[in-house]
Amino acid sequence: MTQAVLSLNNLKAGYGQTEILHDLSLYVNPNEIVAIIGPNGAGKSTAMKSVLGLLNIAEGTVVLNGEDITDTPAQKVIEKGISYVPQTNNVFVNLSVQENLEMGAWTRPDGIPERLAEMFDLFPDLAEKRNQAAGSLSGGQRQMVAMAKALMVDAKILLLDEPTAGLSPKYRGEIFSTIQKIKSTGVPILIVEQNAKQALGVSDRGYVLVDGANRHTGTGAGLAADPEIARMFLGGGH
Amino acid sequence: MEAYLGYFLYLLSLLTVGGIYAIFALGLNVQWGFAGLFNVGIVGFAAVGAYTYALLTTAESTYHVGGFGLPLPVGMLLGMLLSALVAAVIGLICIRLRSDYLAIATIGIAEIIKLILKNEADITNGPRGINKIPRAWEHFSEERFYSSWPLNWFASPESWQAFFDGLPNWWWQPCFAATILLCVYVIYRLLERARVSPWGRMMTAIRENEPAARAAGKNVTARRIEAFVIGAAIMGFAGALFAQHLRLIEPTNTFDATKVTFLVWVMLILGGSGNNRGAILGAFVIWTLWSTSELLIGGGINLIGYVFQSLDTTILTTRAGFLRMMLIGILMQVILQKFPGGILPEVRPASPQVKK
Amino acid sequence: MWDAFGFEFVNFYLIPGLVLGCIYALGAIGITLTFGILRFANFAHGEIMMSGAYLTWTIMAIAGYAGLTLHPLVAMVPATVLVILLFLGTDRYFYKPFRKEETIKVVMASFGMMLIIRSAVQVIWGPNQIAFVPGIAKPNAMLRDLTGDLGAMIIMPNKHIFIFLGTIIIVIALSYLLNKTRIGKAMRAVSDSPDLAHVTGINVDNVIRATWIVGGICAMAAGVFLVMDTQILETTMGFRMLLPMFAAAILGGIGKPYGAVAGGLIIGLAEELSAYPWIGDAPLLSPGYKTGVAFAIMVIMLIVRPQGLFKGRSF
Numbered sequence: 001m002t003q004a005v006l007s008l009n010n011l012k013a014g015y016g017q018t019e020i021l022h023d024l025s026l027y028v029n030p031n032e033i034v035a036i037i038g039p040n041g042a043g044k045s046t047a048m049k050s051v052l053g054l055l056n057i058a059e060g061t062v063v064l065n066g067e068d069i070t071d072t073p074a075q076k077v078i079e080k081g082i083s084y085v086p087q088t089n090n091v092f093v094n095l096s097v098q099e100n101l102e103m104g105a106w107t108r109p110d111g112i113p114e115r116l117a118e119m120f121d122l123f124p125d126l127a128e129k130r131n132q133a134a135g136s137l138s139g140g141q142r143q144m145v146a147m148a149k150a151l152m153v154d155a156k157i158l159l160l161d162e163p164t165a166g167l168s169p170k171y172r173g174e175i176f177s178t179i180q181k182i183k184s185t186g187v188p189i190l191i192v193e194q195n196a197k198q199a200l201g202v203s204d205r206g207y208v209l210v211d212g213a214n215r216h217t218g219t220g221a222g223l224a225a226d227p228e229i230a231r232m233f234l235g236g237g238h
Numbered sequence: 239m240e241a242y243l244g245y246f247l248y249l250l251s252l253l254t255v256g257g258i259y260a261i262f263a264l265g266l267n268v269q270w271g272f273a274g275l276f277n278v279g280i281v282g283f284a285a286v287g288a289y290t291y292a293l294l295t296t297a298e299s300t301y302h303v304g305g306f307g308l309p310l311p312v313g314m315l316l317g318m319l320l321s322a323l324v325a326a327v328i329g330l331i332c333i334r335l336r337s338d339y340l341a342i343a344t345i346g347i348a349e350i351i352k353l354i355l356k357n358e359a360d361i362t363n364g365p366r367g368i369n370k371i372p373r374a375w376e377h378f379s380e381e382r383f384y385s386s387w388p389l390n391w392f393a394s395p396e397s398w399q400a401f402f403d404g405l406p407n408w409w410w411q412p413c414f415a416a417t418i419l420l421c422v423y424v425i426y427r428l429l430e431r432a433r434v435s436p437w438g439r440m441m442t443a444i445r446e447n448e449p450a451a452r453a454a455g456k457n458v459t460a461r462r463i464e465a466f467v468i469g470a471a472i473m474g475f476a477g478a479l480f481a482q483h484l485r486l487i488e489p490t491n492t493f494d495a496t497k498v499t500f501l502v503w504v505m506l507i508l509g510g511s512g513n514n515r516g517a518i519l520g521a522f523v524i525w526t527l528w529s530t531s532e533l534l535i536g537g538g539i540n541l542i543g544y545v546f547q548s549l550d551t552t553i554l555t556t557r558a559g560f561l562r563m564m565l566i567g568i569l570m571q572v573i574l575q576k577f578p579g580g581i582l583p584e585v586r587p588a589s590p591q592v593k594k
Numbered sequence: 595m596w597d598a599f600g601f602e603f604v605n606f607y608l609i610p611g612l613v614l615g616c617i618y619a620l621g622a623i624g625i626t627l628t629f630g631i632l633r634f635a636n637f638a639h640g641e642i643m644m645s646g647a648y649l650t651w652t653i654m655a656i657a658g659y660a661g662l663t664l665h666p667l668v669a670m671v672p673a674t675v676l677v678i679l680l681f682l683g684t685d686r687y688f689y690k691p692f693r694k695e696e697t698i699k700v701v702m703a704s705f706g707m708m709l710i711i712r713s714a715v716q717v718i719w720g721p722n723q724i725a726f727v728p729g730i731a732k733p734n735a736m737l738r739d740l741t742g743d744l745g746a747m748i749i750m751p752n753k754h755i756f757i758f759l760g761t762i763i764i765v766i767a768l769s770y771l772l773n774k775t776r777i778g779k780a781m782r783a784v785s786d787s788p789d790l791a792h793v794t795g796i797n798v799d800n801v802i803r804a805t806w807i808v809g810g811i812c813a814m815a816a817g818v819f820l821v822m823d824t825q826i827l828e829t830t831m832g833f834r835m836l837l838p839m840f841a842a843a844i845l846g847g848i849g850k851p852y853g854a855v856a857g858g859l860i861i862g863l864a865e866e867l868s869a870y871p872w873i874g875d876a877p878l879l880s881p882g883y884k885t886g887v888a889f890a891i892m893v894i895m896l897i898v899r900p901q902g903l904f905k906g907r908s909f
Contacts, residue, residue: 084793
């Protein structure tokens with residue numbers, strides 16, 4: 001059996017006194033895209049923040065490549081190779097595109113020019129805008145900058161929090177194809193999505209989160225085909 | 239007997255000044271404790287209240303505008319109103335912005351007020367200030383008061399003069415102290431009532447969770463301006479009492495930001511912001527500390543001067559004052575970090591759902 | 595047209611205004627960086643400036659006993675180290691405990707620091723004025739003769755030339771730091787979004803330290819330039835500078851160092867030029883109200899455009 005890159009085991013966590021995750025377990029294997037879907041308030045984003053040590057974990061563990069990283073501060077987690085793209089405010093608007101990427105490489109300051117070149121290969125749109133302020137870009141392009149910024153470190157896993165929220169359908173498709181491109185470079189991805197159908201479409205496996213605990217798990221295609229899930233989230237029943 | 243009288247009068251002066259500071263602290267509590275508004279221009283509102291009162295109630299003078307010789311309560315009331323007006327203007331401009339801006343604006347307006355008092359010498363007598371400000375009770379023994387209504391209604395000026403000459407020269411002190419304590423009590427009762435009223439509960443709700451209060455359709459900005467204005471009116475009132483207590487006011491030393499604004503802040507934080515009793519307690523505690531430490535340090539320096547005859551102790555005396563200020567500053571930092579609730583932490587008014 | 599009026603205007607109003615503007619600008623840089631990166635208005639900034647000037651004077655005096663005559667700009671260097679330590683110490687013991695709480699607590703703490711530092715200076719050096727550099731500053735002869743030959747005589751003492759050059763050098767160095775170095779870019783990033791900086795793995799504590807160091811250097815320069823100009827040390831000078839510096843920072847847009855520079859120059863010029871007899875023979879505004887000009891500009895700015903001229907952050 002292969003070792004999971006990242007696993008969350010029976011996690012109970014929340015903000016201050018309020019517990020949001022009651023019993024969450026999931027894992028991401030090498031070379032996998034895993035989606036977390038679920039209704040609003042199910043704790044999807046909270047699950048991600050618990051990995052980054054941004055909130056109180058009451059019980060359970062977070063394990064990265066066999067190492068227990070429960071309750072490690074965010075900066076250390078990132079140094080260990082977990083890259084995170086928040087849902088909103090995910091670029092430095094007053095910094096140029098290139099400066100954003102340089103900041104992304106903060107925990108790994110060597111070889112920045114080479115990695116910049118790699119990123120501009122992966123995201124050709126950004127190459128020509130490298131000296132523009134990130135705040136002047138469109139929503140979709142900002143999302144690209146945010147992902148490129150997250151990939152500037154030697155990411156062992158990439159966490160994406162609702163990368164398509166608020167984007168037009170055209171950009172959504174582009175983001176999902178980029179996600180597949182990133183996977184092909186060998187970085188596993190954990191993605192939280194509201195847009196369940198498309199997310200499951202690109203995912204190897206998926207978790208359905210309800211009330212802070214996993215309700216269903218399965219392959220991306222399997223979940224997408226499950227009539228109950230379709231009724232719950234995919235708008236099939238309407 | 240003489241010694242006991244001295245102690246008694248010192249106690250009265252502690253109660254008098256402590257009481258005035260308690261009113262300042264209550265005013266600040268409305269702004270900070272109730273509404274979370276950071277006002278570091280207390281001294282400005284105090285100056286507005288004090289100067290308004292002084293100009294309106296002093297006897298006519300060639301040094302400054304007026305005095306208009308108005309009855310004391312009228313002077314105090316207008317002092318309050320003017321202070322409230324200044325607060326309303328600042329509030330309208332700054333309260334919608336983040337709290338830091340209000341802090342900068344209030345510290346600025348306090349400086350501007352002092353600048354005007356210093357520069358408009360025709361109106362305020364500039365840096366030389368205003369003196370012979372009538373003090374409640376004591377003013378009755380002035381000729382212009384006992385020879386006019388209401389005192390002349392009871393007896394002739396001559397018999398009043400004889401009456402006041404017969405009293406010990408400190409006769410007014412207990413009356414003045416009692417009046418101030420009564421003012422503290424009345425303001426305290428009014429504020430307590432306000433605190434548990436729907437208005438007060440709304441203030442708490444706004445402070446706790448502003449977005450929720452806004453979403454519930456509360457006019458957050460208007461409520462905050464109200465709190466700011468009410469607090470400033472109370473400060474203006476305290477400023478008028480301050481002028482009565484001092485009888486001579488001038489812009490620089492009387493209205494020194496550290497001695498007014500800062501002390502009041504330390505008082506409120508020590509006593510417990512959000513708690514009206516805490517504000518009063520903090521004011522008396524800090525003022526007693528401040529005043530007695532001055533006596534103690536002064537005594538200590540005298541002793542040093544007695545032991546080392548050749549030493550010039552004036553330097554020590556001035557520096558000791560600053561050292562005291564520094565210690566108060568450190569005290570404030572300690573309270574902020576270690577005892578953020580103060581001596582009497584805030585007690586939330588019961589929520590309306592609990593009471594049927 | 596360089597008549598008597600031009601001579602008077604340039605030498606007695608414009609140049610002093612620019613000098614004052616440079617001092618405000620340097621002070622406002624520190625305030626705007628702290629406001630942008632640590633997100634609070636630091637009321638103790640002026641007092642730290644003031645204590646820096648006192649430290650410089652002390653170092654000069656100590657060197658004087660040893661028979662050395664130090665120029666303020668030289669004595670400033672060791673004093674800067676002390677001022678930076680003062681900033682870092684203040685942050686560590688008085689501001690850092692509130693980092694995760696509402697910002698108003700830090701503002702309160704800084705308000706307390708303002709008083710503590712001023713009282714400490716008054717305890718150590720006494721409350722009275724001290725002559726910083728005695729004597730009248732003579733105009734630079736070369737500049738006077740050169741411009742005199744050109745028909746536009748500028749009389750400017752050396753101290754003013756030092757202040758102009760010093761400010762220009764500091765601003766250039768600052769812009770290099772912010773745009774070309776890793777820590778400088780990180781400072782801009784934290785100013786942009788502290789939360790994102792945190793989850794990007796940027797060491798925010800280091801960035802904050804760098805902010806105090808940069809702010810400390812600028813505050814130090816502002817303090818020493820101010821006493822070089824006025825030649826008097828006063829314990830109230832820090833507080834007197836505070837309002838114009840806040841006004842400059844707000845005018846330029848919070849978090850915008852260049853905005854702070856522009857704001858500082860505008861405020862400095864406005865203060866001096868407000869006393870110019872624009873209409874008739876009397877000063878437009880009584881010199882007693884000079885300090886009110888900064889406040890008036892700030893209030894107008896808060897009403898009309900709270901985000902400042904250069905679109906800083908508006909809270």
